[in-house]
Amino acid sequence: MTDRIDAKDLARAVQAGVLQPGQDQALLAFLRSQSPSQGNVQLAHTAFYFGALLIMGAMGWLLTEAWMRIGDGALLAVAALYIVSLTALALYWQRRQQPIAAGVLAAAAVSIVPLLVFAIERLAGWWPMDDTQADYHQYYTYVQGGWLLMEAATVVAGLLMLRLVPYPFIVMPIAVALWFMSMDLSEWIYGSPFSWDQRRTVSLWFGLATLMAFLIIDGRTRGDYARWGYLAGLAAFWGGLTMTESASELGKALYCLINLGLMGIAVLLRRPVFMVFGAMGVAAYLGYLSYEVFAASLLFPVVLSFIGLGVIGLGLLYQKRRERLSQAVRSNLPDWLVAALPALRD
Known part of the structure; x- marks a missing residue:
């Protein structure tokens, strides 16, 4: 509702x-007189999320090598100060009935936990890798088994934070940590070196498992936790799928069909994020056809333009009649499948 x-x-x-x-x-x-305009509210919400992403980036994948030179003790102090301050602000805004501001601040605090654990491991002598692998920035770019404690701590911290500040966006850093953990655990399974093919396979299957898990959760919690879980799962699944190369036209056509399926799921679940990823996949396939298969055809761009206009028309139709379309799709499914699907959200 x-x-x-x-x-x-x-x-x-x-x-x-x-x-x-x-x-x-x-x-x-x-x-209407008692509430601010919808545009102002949406703009404020966008600012909340953008601000949180800036904090996550600044203390995460954008952290420069200069920070590694300040010493592990100073790094620990800075990370702890950030986490405590952001958590205190999140609790403050939660008491002030500002759940979005509180939630994004809490998620930012969880995202800094890997840096805290990194510094603790280094100071305590528990760091499992050599000094050439002591750059925190590599946590976001390289698959290594030595990151596991950092990832596990992030998941635990995220679950604890959800108890303090029950806001769905906190699921995002948890899901990212689990994604990283799946990659790092796979190094133990496959051994080192860990090839790109194996990374793509792990990403694809982990993303699919994440989507299935949040499909079960969807509609069964008070907050919309599935929204961010779907985003994380689609990023892993679609990324792995898109990076998987196929030498056959059948394989490429299957890729397009899977993305069309994602667009169908968007209508079924009323989740636009599936439509976004599916549309990007279909666009990538059409781009391949344009540059490789029909490169010499004058008619193909014209036909593609009409297809684009048709897609826009379908989008307008869906916007006006999304309730009817979702119900129509569900009415043609078996009863057991409809019962397993989450309730539709507005």
Whole structure:
């Protein structure tokens, strides 16, 4: 269910006898006067997420080598100060009934846990790798079994933070840590060196498992935790799928069909993120056809343009009738499958 009430909801309340005629318009005017405009609210929310991503980047994959030279003790102090300060701010804004600001700050705090554990391991002499692998930046770029403690600590910290600040965005750093953990554990399975083919395979299957896990969670929690889980799962699955090379036209066509399937799932679950990734995949396949298969064809760009116009038209149709379309798709599925699917969210 949605927290937003519009004129149609109030009109149905009049028809049901809950409100008297005329009361719906008065109530709607009152609600609009009591709340800020939707554009301002959405802009503020965007600022919250963008600010959190800046913090995550600054203390994560954008951390420069200069920080490695300040010493492990200073690095530990800085990481601890960030985590404590961000957590305190998150709890403060939670008490002030600002759940989004609190949630993104809490997620930023969780994202700095790997840096904290990195410094602790170095100071305590538990660092499992040599000094040439002591650059924290490599945590985000290289698969190594030595990162496992950092990833496990991030998952535990994220779960604990969800108890303090139950906001869905905190799922994102947890999912990323689990993705990294799956890659690093695979090095133990495959051994070293760890090839790109093996990385793609692990990423693809981990992403698929993540999507299935959050499909089970979807609609069964008070907050929409599946939103960010789907994003993390799709990034891993679609990334692994897209980087998998196929020498046959059949394999490339299958790639396109899988992405069309993602677009269908978007309609079924009413989750736009599936549509975004599916559309990127279909666009990549059409780009391949344009540059490789139909490079000498004058007609192909024209046909593709009409397809693009058709897709835009379908998007407009879906925007107006998404409830009917989702219900129509579900009505053609077996009852057991519909029962297993999550309830539709607005």
